[in-house]
Structure formats: structure tokens, C-alpha cells
Amino acid sequence: MISVRNLVRTFGEIVAVGDISFEVAEGEIFAFLGPNGAGKTTTIKMLTTLLRPTSGTVEIDGLDPTVRQHEARQRFGIVFQDPSVDDELTAYENMDFHGILYKLPRKLRVERIERLLRLFELWERRNDTVKHFSGGMRRRLEIARGLLHTPKILFLDEPTLGLDPQTRNQLWNHVRTLNQEERITVFLTTHYMEEAERVAHRIAIIDHGNIIAVGTAKELKERTGTETLEDAFLSLTGSRIREEAGSSLQQMRTMSRMWGRKR
Amino acid sequence: MNAVYVLWLRQLKRYFRSRSRMVGSLGQPLLFLVALGFGFGPIYQRAGQGNYLQFLAPGVIGMTILFSAVFSGIELIWDRHFGFLKETLVAPVPRIMIMIGRTLGGASVAMIQGLIVVGICLVAGFRPVSYATLPHALLCMALLAVMFTALGTAIASILGDFQGFQLVMNFLVMPMFFLSGALFPLNSVPRALRIVASLDPLAYGVDGMRAALTGVPAHFGWAADIGVLSAAAVFLVVLGSYLFSRVEV
Ligand SMILES: Nc1ncnc2c1ncn2[C@@H]1O[C@H](COP(=O)(O)OP(=O)(O)OP(=O)(O)O)[C@@H](O)[C@H]1O
Ligand SMILES: [Mg+2]
Numbered sequence: 001m002i003s004v005r006n007l008v009r010t011f012g013e014i015v016a017v018g019d020i021s022f023e024v025a026e027g028e029i030f031a032f033l034g035p036n037g038a039g040k041t042t043t044i045k046m047l048t049t050l051l052r053p054t055s056g057t058v059e060i061d062g063l064d065p066t067v068r069q070h071e072a073r074q075r076f077g078i079v080f081q082d083p084s085v086d087d088e089l090t091a092y093e094n095m096d097f098h099g100i101l102y103k104l105p106r107k108l109r110v111e112r113i114e115r116l117l118r119l120f121e122l123w124e125r126r127n128d129t130v131k132h133f134s135g136g137m138r139r140r141l142e143i144a145r146g147l148l149h150t151p152k153i154l155f156l157d158e159p160t161l162g163l164d165p166q167t168r169n170q171l172w173n174h175v176r177t178l179n180q181e182e183r184i185t186v187f188l189t190t191h192y193m194e195e196a197e198r199v200a201h202r203i204a205i206i207d208h209g210n211i212i213a214v215g216t217a218k219e220l221k222e223r224t225g226t227e228t229l230e231d232a233f234l235s236l237t238g239s240r241i242r243e244e245a246g247s248s249l250q251q252m253r254t255m256s257r258m259w260g261r262k263r
Numbered sequence: 264m265n266a267v268y269v270l271w272l273r274q275l276k277r278y279f280r281s282r283s284r285m286v287g288s289l290g291q292p293l294l295f296l297v298a299l300g301f302g303f304g305p306i307y308q309r310a311g312q313g314n315y316l317q318f319l320a321p322g323v324i325g326m327t328i329l330f331s332a333v334f335s336g337i338e339l340i341w342d343r344h345f346g347f348l349k350e351t352l353v354a355p356v357p358r359i360m361i362m363i364g365r366t367l368g369g370a371s372v373a374m375i376q377g378l379i380v381v382g383i384c385l386v387a388g389f390r391p392v393s394y395a396t397l398p399h400a401l402l403c404m405a406l407l408a409v410m411f412t413a414l415g416t417a418i419a420s421i422l423g424d425f426q427g428f429q430l431v432m433n434f435l436v437m438p439m440f441f442l443s444g445a446l447f448p449l450n451s452v453p454r455a456l457r458i459v460a461s462l463d464p465l466a467y468g469v470d471g472m473r474a475a476l477t478g479v480p481a482h483f484g485w486a487a488d489i490g491v492l493s494a495a496a497v498f499l500v501v502l503g504s505y506l507f508s509r510v511e512v
Binding site for chain 1: 352
């Protein structure tokens with residue numbers, strides 16, 4: 001369903017992704033784990049037509065997303081790591097606009113929006129503008145929106161970032177149901193090892209832009225001779241903390257302070 | 264098609280929800296109208312040129328559209344920083360449709376601002392000679408709104424962030440306004456300035472509006488006004504679409 005060969009992406013001097021190759025089968029839940037700055041988001045952006053690869057090839061459902069962008073975009077849904085909802089719109093409008101962009105028929109759209117907003121406990125607040133939402137509520141809206149159309153492949157980039165345990169549980173149950181009942185292929189990243197272990201069929205570990213191990217959680221633990229996936233992860237990637245020049249959230253805050261909110 | 268509608272609707276909703284933006288962007292035209300209109304009025308009259316407010320109003324309307332439209336286009340930078348751009352870029356909608364939706368949305372907002380300023384001008388004492396030619400003026404306004412929104416989008420696509428924004432304002436947008444003949448008649452200025460003005464699309468818009476609303480003969484000629492405005496609008500929309508299609512996030 002996803003096939004990546006010798007994929008490279010550089011930003012000037014920085015090698016964000018350096019020559020990675022992997023395959024994800026149809027109906028599989030595939031987790032991409034790696035320290036901060038390892039290249040997970042960059043890989044997802046290249047798979048979802050947001051970035052052009054420096055070199056290498058990518059295939060989504062047999063299509064090259066750099067060439068047949070439009071067809072590729074019809075096949076996936078995505079929950080971004082960074083915020084992407086419109087602050088000035090209400091939760092319902094954000095959902096509705098997404099449904100229209102993805103050409104969901106009206107009746108289905110109305111039904112699904114209600115179901116998802118209820119699932120993520122936003123239904124009562126559906127007519128509030130998003131700028132009045134808490135961080136976790138925004139996150140829940142991002143996820144609900146990403147699940148609105150049922151794509152063939154679902155990309156989830158740290159979907160559980162900043163969520164309470166109840167919502168995390170809700171999300172993963174829902175993702176598993178989608179995977180089992182609708183055969184949706186899932187490509188996810190997370191920093192919570194137990195989540196990856198619980199939902200993913202296979203796990204790839206990426207560090208400094210290179211994949212250093214791929215396998216089931218069990219295989220990875222056996223290979224490293226460790227008890228938990230977390231230990232396996234640490235023994236593969238080392239326990240040194242990665243430096244990241246200001247998270248994008250921080251950059252955004254600085255920006256909005258500099259310019260005042262919305263001009 | 265629905266995508267175009269949704270993106271258009273979004274911009275209008277955002278516009279009507281942020282009162283401060285609406286009020287804030289009307290302050291400038293009001294200031295020009297009052298300070299220049301009433302300040303220069305007597306001198307203009309004494310020079311035998313007639314009523315300055317009649318002359319100035321179309322210029323101020325043009326200015327409003329220029330600034331609102333460029334800002335609407337540049338909103339792309341905000342959408343990029345606050346992330347909404349990603350949502351539209353991964354949607355299964357051709358980029359050209361996104362561009363059209365954004366341009367129509369921005370142009371509609373600029374048009375509404377322009378119409379509000381028309382109202383303000385009327386309150387200030389501006390009197391169109393005939394309402395029969397009003398559609399001509401509206402056509403000029405609409406073409407200006409479309410071309411400058413597309414220009415804003417083109418600029419935002421190149422800049423990517425707000426560094427360089429000041430540069431664009433000072434070396435492109437401001438000169439376009441001041442050299443357009445919005446504030447002074449082009450007939451009597453030095454040749455060099457006249458040539459510069461003839462390269463400025465806003466000049467044709469203001470000229471067209473002035474001819475339609477106040478009955479003076481058009482400096483460039485009515486056909487030239489509409490011809491140049493249409494050509495510039497098409498060119499800038501194509502340019503904006505091309506640059507926007509290359510945007511990465
Ligand atoms: N637009 C960009 N310009 C320059 N460098 C970038 C850009 N995007 C990413 N990078 C760099 O590429 C590297 C990989 O970033 P990426 O966002 O893919 O990491 P990640 O694995 O998603 O990390 P995290 O867990 O923190 O989300 C980092 O060093 C980052 O600084
Ligand atoms: Mg990331």
C-alpha cells in the first residue's frame with residue numbers, strides 16, 4: 001500500500017531523511033518511532049504530497065504522489081502533528097468544510113460529523129469558535145476531522161500529543177476498529193511506546209534520518225534482548241537527548257506575539 | 264466547484280467575524296478623505312480645478328481596494344503559520360481551484376470594503392454625476408479587487424513568511440498607490456511621472472472609476488482602462504496560480 005525506496009530529503013545542509021526504504025502492506029498498522037528530529041514528519045510530508053523528495057521514489061496505492069498528486073490525495077487522510085484547524089471557524093464549520101473539500105454527500109457528512117464530534121466529546125461545543133478551545137480540545141478536533149472521510153490510508157503524526165488517557169484510549173480503539181472493519185491502512189508516529197506496542201502490527205525505528213530496525217514489537221525486543229519496547233528503543237537509539245531548535249509550537253507562539261493575533 | 268465555494272465562504276466568515284479588522288482598515292481611507300479632501304480642497308478650488316473631494320473619492324476607493332486585496336492575498340502567510348494551509352493542500356482538490364476560491368474570497372472582502380468606502384464618500388459629500396454609469400465603476404473595482412488579491416497571493420507564495428513584508432509594502436504597494444494619480448490629476452504632471460503611472464494598474468482603475476463617477480473624460484480612455492485592467496487581472500491570476508502551485512509546507 002505504501003512503498004518507499006531510497007528516499008532522501010535535505011534542507012540545505014541538514015539531511016532530514018537520508019536514504020530510507022520500507023513497505024507497508026494493505027490493511028497493516030505501521031508505527032514509525034524515533035527521537036525528536038529523526039525525520040518522521042518529513043517522511044510523512046513526502047508521502048502526502050506536501051514536500052517533494054530530494055531523491056528516491058515513493059508509492060501510495062501504486063501511485064507516485066509527486067506525479068499523480070491529485071489521485072494520491074484522494075486515497076489518504078491525515079492528522080498533522082502541528083495545528084491545522086481554522087481558529088476563527090467553529091468546530092462544526094471546520095468539520096463541515098473538510099467534508100465538502102472531500103466531497104462527502106450532505107447526508108453522510110451530517111451523520112458522520114455528529115458521530116465523530118460525539119465520540120471525541122466536542123458535540124456540546126460544536127458551535128464555539130476554535131480559538132476558545134483548550135489545547136486538548138483542538139487536538140481532538142484535528143483528529144475528528146482527519147477521520148471524517150474514510151480514506152484507504154490514514155496518516156497519524158503524533159495524534160495523541162497532549163491528550164488525556166481517556167481520549168487516547170478512545171482514539172486507538174477507533175483506529176483499530178477502522179483498521180479491522182474497513183481495512184484502512186494506518187501509518188502512525190508516536191513517542192508513547194506502549195501505544196505503538198498495543199496497536200501497531202509492525203514498527204520501524206528511525207534515527208538521524210535512517211531506519212535502524214523494522215519488525216514486530218516482539219522481534220525488536222528479542223533482537224535487542226530487552227524486556228520492554230521502551231528499552232529496545234533506547235538501546236537502538238541511545239539515551240542521549242536530541243537537540244531541536246525550538247519546536248514549531250514555540251515558533252508559532254513567538255510569531256503571534258510579534259504580530260498580535262491575526263494582524 | 265464546492266471547494267471554491269467553501270474557501271470563498273471561509274474568507275467571508277472570517278472577515279465578518281473580526282470587527283477590529285473591518286473597522287481598522289476603514290480608518291485609513293477615512294483619514295485620507297478628511298485630511299486631504301478637506302485640507303487640500305480650498306487650494307485645489309482656488310487653482311481652478313473644481314471640487315477636490317469629487318476628484319479624490321475614486322482615488323480613495325481604489326486605495327481601499329488595493330490595500331484590502333493585497334492583505335487578503337497575503338493572508339496566505341497566516342494560513343501557513345497557523346497551519347490551515349496544510350489542510351487545503353492535502354485535500355483532493357486541484358490547486359487551481361484553491362487559488363480561485365481564495366482569490367474570489369479575498370476579492371469579495373476587498374469589494375465589500377470598497378463599497379463601504381463608497382458609502383463613506385457619499386456621507387462626506389461626494390456626489391456621482393450619474394448612477395447610470397455606476398456599473399462601470401463597479402467593474403473597475405471588481406477587476407482591481409481580483410488582480411490585487413492575486414498579487415498578494417503571489418507575494419505570499421514567494422515570501423513564505425513576514426520577513427520582507429515591509430519591503431514589499433514600501434517598494435511595491437505604497438508606490439503603486441502614490442503614483443497612480445489617486446491623489447492628483449495625471450494630465451498636468453511631468454512626463455516621467457506620467458510614464459510611471461501608465462505602468463501602474465491601479466492608475467487605470469482609478470481613472471476608469473473617476474470617468475464613470477464624475478463624468479470627466481478618462482485620462483487613458485475608457486477602453487484602455489478596461490483593457491489594461493482585464494489584462495493585468497488575467498496576468499496576475501495566472502502568475503499567482505503558478506507561484507501558489509509551487510508552495511510547500
Ligand atoms: N522546513 C524545514 N527546513 C529546515 N529544516 C527542517 C525543515 N523541516 C524539518 N527540518 C529538519 O529536519 C529534521 C527532521 O525533522 P522532522 O520534523 O521530520 O522530525 P520528527 O521525526 O518529526 O521529529 P519530532 O518527533 O520532534 O516531531 C530536523 O532536524 C528538522 O530540524
Ligand atoms: Mg514530527
